[in-house]
Amino acid sequence: MKTEADELVRFAKRLSYVKGAVVMKSESGMPTIGVTGITGSGTSTVAAILAERGGFVIHADKLAHEAMAKSGPAYDEILKEFGDEILNEKGEINRRVLGERVFSDKGEREKLEKIIHPRVIARTREIVEITPTGHTFAVIDAPLLIESNMHTMCDSVWLVSASDEKRIERITARDAIDEAAAKRRLQSRAGDDTLRPHANVFIENNGSAIALRSRVEIALKALSHRRCGWVGMAALEV
Numbered sequence: 001m002k003t004e005a006d007e008l009v010r011f012a013k014r015l016s017y018v019k020g021a022v023v024m025k026s027e028s029g030m031p032t033i034g035v036t037g038i039t040g041s042g043t044s045t046v047a048a049i050l051a052e053r054g055g056f057v058i059h060a061d062k063l064a065h066e067a068m069a070k071s072g073p074a075y076d077e078i079l080k081e082f083g084d085e086i087l088n089e090k091g092e093i094n095r096r097v098l099g100e101r102v103f104s105d106k107g108e109r110e111k112l113e114k115i116i117h118p119r120v121i122a123r124t125r126e127i128v129e130i131t132p133t134g135h136t137f138a139v140i141d142a143p144l145l146i147e148s149n150m151h152t153m154c155d156s157v158w159l160v161s162a163s164d165e166k167r168i169e170r171i172t173a174r175d176a177i178d179e180a181a182a183k184r185r186l187q188s189r190a191g192d193d194t195l196r197p198h199a200n201v202f203i204e205n206n207g208s209a210i211a212l213r214s215r216v217e218i219a220l221k222a223l224s225h226r227r228c229g230w231v232g233m234a235a236l237e238v
Helices: 004-014 043-052 058-067 075-082 094-104 105-130 164-175 177-187 192-198 209-222
Strands: 018-022 031-036 055-059 136-140 157-163 201-204 229-233
Touching: 004 043, 004 136, 031 043, 043 055, 043 136, 043 209, 055 058, 055 105, 058 075, 058 136, 075 094, 075 105, 094 177, 105 136, 136 201, 157 192, 164 177, 201 209
Parallel strands: 031 136, 031 157, 055 136, 157 201
Antiparallel strands: 018 229
């Protein structure tokens, strides 16, 4: 029976196949890693580990929330599209109410994304270009990195995956929602098979926090920073 340690050894060996220079996509010359995955997969945890290793993390969800704020650039358009029934007593957008609506209706979700995505993408580009000194690379943590086409801004795209059982467990604990609502969120997204062709690192996150950290650190070490860009690797399942 394979142990977690055995799996990490296998992972490290497969990462030895490093090839080809990746063309830098950031105009500032700052290497950029895109981290994505279906909700509950653990992308924020991966991003946090990368931050500890010198990465400057841009959280797309946070930018989306800022855009939706009462003073944000998307507030009026969202209100016009979805009506004041999505507001709380303070006149702010109730993200839970809006979420229940868009996660159960593809058309509604697409309307919201059409409003939010351009603003998040534009703001992300601005931040990447002014990444503070003291950081060796930027990280874009975005659940919809690939669907919004933001993966084209990245030098390396990491797809974090987990079983649906593990994802549901994490979502219900994180968002205080029931299992049915968690399943609707999963079903509203493209699956890993659709996202995988756009990623060059595929990280499985069904095990312990220690195992995930080990995978992230080994993958990061496999990316050598050069003047001409980053040395990338073939599509890799880890």
